Amino acid sequence: MHFIGQPKQLTISIYQLIDGEYQVKQFRGEDTIHQSIVFPELSLTAKQIF
Template sequence: MGIVEYWIVDYAALGGRAFIGNLKQPTISIYHLIDEEYQVSQFRDNDLIISPSWPELNLTANQIFTAGV
């Protein structure tokens, strides 16, 4: 379908260990399409979110996780 970028925001750390790691903590996974394959970058805690589609974004993972609280 050619979706350039998509995000999975696992604020409750419910994802499988293969996807979010063995410490199972809240994780934002950003998948970016490069040469017809998705490359993933993951962000946790106070990591600054880096998005190729939104380079001006200035948020940490925790800011996103706590936005609705």
């Protein structure tokens, strides 16, 4: 869990290894997170996780 932005906000960072390099996607508040390869139907917001 990180605080990012101004003002600081709770942020979820998801890292994915692509072509030998990690790519990061960040989610805050009502952003929908649907990045799971294992659970492709999973759809949560960052706020629901916090």
